[in-house]
Amino acid sequence: MVRQEFVFNNRSDYQYPVSEFGSKNLYLLGLRGTGKSTVGPLLAQNLQRPFWDLDLLVQQTSGRTILEIFSTEGEEEFRRLESLALRRVAAGSQQVIALGGGAILASENRQLIRETGWGVWLQARSEILHERICSDADSTAERPPLTDRSGIDELRLLADQRKALYAECADYAVNVENWTATDIAHEIAIWFQSVDNNEGDLPYTDYTDS
Secondary structure (H helix, E strand, C coil), X not given: CCCCCXXXXXXXXXXXXXXXXXXXXXXXXXXXXXXXXXXXXXXXXXXXXXXXXXXXXXXXXXXXXXXXXXXXXXXXXXXXXXHHHHHHHHCCCCCEEECCCCCCCCHHHHHHHHHHEEEEEEECCHHHHHHHHHCCHHHHHHCCCCCCCCHHHHHHHHHHHHHHHHHHHCCEEEECCCCCHHHHHHHHHHHHHHHCCCCCCCCCCCCCCC
């Protein structure tokens, strides 16, 4: 499906109204390379909310990098620490939280996300994500492989495995392929302003690999 173009009128002059939005958090979901950690601080600034990066929180609390955790104790231990970090931040309210790509793997995490906030799924085709990851040498060096595949094949596999899980947590989806992080944060902020305290699932369009 072709995405309807979002027109950013006078974005630099836009004044984001301050609203209570109940007590819900806003969670950014998506695969590695979609820009969650980049969009998150900009979105938090727009909405005047605190920002948390879950991967960074895991590293800060454990005193180890993600790669070190995977290398010494394996993915299971990392997922345990990730779930602990999520429970910690989800206890707060009115925050913007960038989740790790695999935070939605645990059913209890998905339930917690749904119960405590709105989910925004950042989407892009695997080819685009692969290009972004390959251009970021630091990220490539710091991130462990998650499957027995490599490169774009791993991304395609993860996209297929996680698609339904992201959808379970998502209230809104944004195609991040052709927008700057600033524009993506603006679009999400405008959507979030329109949500206000309206309860229930909201429609979204799927822009991932078909």
